[in-house]
Amino acid sequence: MRTVIALFLIGVSVLALRDAPAAVLGVPGDFLTIQEALDASDDGDVVLVEPGLHVAPYPSFDFGGRRVTLRSVAGPEVTILEPNENGILFWLRSGETLDTRIEGFTMRAVSQLFDGPYGLAILVDGAACTAQDCVIVGNESGGLVRSGAGVGVIGGAFRMRGSTIAANDSHSDGADYGGLYVLGGADVVLERCIVDANCQKNILVGSGSLTLDCCIVGGQIDVNEQMGTITYVNPVEGDPLFCDPPPCGDLDADPVGLRVDADSPALPGNNECGVLIGALGVGCPTTNAPYDVGDASVLRLTGPWPNPSASGFEFEVGVEREAEVRVALFDSQGRLVDTVFNGVLAAGTHHLGHEWEGRSAEAPRTLWLRVWVDGASTGSTTARRVVRLN
Known part of the structure; x- marks a missing residue:
């Protein structure tokens, strides 16, 4: 009888652990930095980040293989992620899955000018990740081999929804793909995303597969350079009509400039998908707002x-x-x-x-x-x- 009761209690304990609610860890409320919160998290937890500028540790933010959601409280226009020195922002390489999520951030100011196949804002390296409602802008890379300044996926899987990849600059002697590159047989799906105005080119699928579902992609995809598979589902054509796009590789890029004009095909009423494409939506002023960078007295x-x-x-x-x-x-x-x-x-x-x-x-x-x-x-x-x- 004692044995039966003991086993029953053990079973109840296991069920209680499985059904335990996910913890919500606040930054900077509960933890001073994002990395401290990630280190303290468990599978299923949510790390909520308040508006402001948050700097990644070197070499990058590290989920440590956890299935955790990293989410901003107020969205990408006011929640900015930047690297520490020569680091990148996210390096997924420890068995993370598609349940590892990044939601609602602007990722900018990564500048890596050395050799290496680096996707600078997000690098998925044999693992997986899901990103949503993000802006990847104003990053740059260069080197002697293939480089990419926005997102790089080498093996594994990546999903991105409702996001914008724009004005990133990759300049190398190998290949220049400022927006997104897919290698190592990776499986990548973009839904409701804008990939446009990246230098020198927007996308490379060297091997693996890329599905673009209700996306706006600039015209710099050279089909002769694609060795993998690109599948278009409900493609949306046309200039996204950014309000105030920054120059490529502008490390201080303001994400607000990637809002779109009222005539943009990214808006639900202007495309056959009937959805908002990209991260930000409409917001152009009727007249131009001042944007001075310099000494106004001069x-x-x-x-x-x-x-x-x-x-x-x-x-x-x-x-x-x-x-x-x-x-x-x-x-x-x-x-x-x-x-x-x-x-x-x-x-x-x-x-x-x-x-x-x-x-x-x-x-x-x-x-x-x-x-x-x-x-x-x-x-x-x-x-x-x-x-x-x-």
């Missing part, structure tokens, strides 16, 4: 107007003293579109303008107006504003 940039513009715009540049001034238009990938002005301006405010023949169907919806001022006594400073075309 350089002032106002306008452009009208904005949006169909055939040209005007703007004003103010300089503190005589200086060499360059003004140019760039597309969302940082490529020069046109030089507007290049010369010497006297101290004061100058009214300038630029005309074009009109926006073609292939042209991007947004351009950067960028101004450089170089003076012997002021050094160099810049300012930039977005120009919306219609």
Whole structure:
């Protein structure tokens, strides 16, 4: 009788452990850092992260094989992850599964310029992971062998939903895939994602499979370079019409610039899938908001107007003293579109303008107006504003 009771109690204890509710670990409420919370977590737990800038330890955040959900409280626009020195952000290599989840973060500012097949924001290396409602922007890599600045999957599996991978820059002597690469027979599925405006190219599937379901992918997929399989399900075509896209590899990229225009095919009413594609949704201002990076006492940039513009715009540049001034238009990938002005301006405010023949169907919806001022006594400073075309 005692033996039967003992076995019964052991069975009840096991069931109680299995049915125990998942713990919620707060950062910075319960733990100062994300890694401390991950180290204290168990399978099924949720780590909730408050808004702010959170820095990964070197070489990366480490789930340690746990099936844990890492989730932001307020979303990717206000919850930013950056690396420590030359590290990356997530390296999944310890048997993690698709139940290991990353939700609601912006991942930026990774800069790895050495040899190695690194996917800089997220590297899935023989394990698995699910990412949702994330923005991967403003990361860069380079080296002598294949590199990738956004997401790299080498074996294992990866799922991404409702996320945006944009303005990442990979420049190497091997291959340049700024957005996503798939190697080692990996199984990758992207649903409701935008992969666009990455330098030099968006996607490589070297081996394995990639399924794109209701996704917007930029046109830089060279089918002749794909040795794996790409399956398109309900593809959505067109420029995503980012409001204010940063240049490729901008380590201080603001995720808010990757909101989309009201005409974007990423919005539920503008695509046949009837869903929001990407992480952020609509949010372009009706007129351009200032975006100055530099000393306002040296350089002032106002306008452009009208904005949006169909055939040209005007703007004003103010300089503190005589200086060499360059003004140019760039597309969302940082490529020069046109030089507007290049010369010497006297101290004061100058009214300038630029005309074009009109926006073609292939042209991007947004351009950067960028101004450089170089003076012997002021050094160099810049300012930039977005120009919306219609």
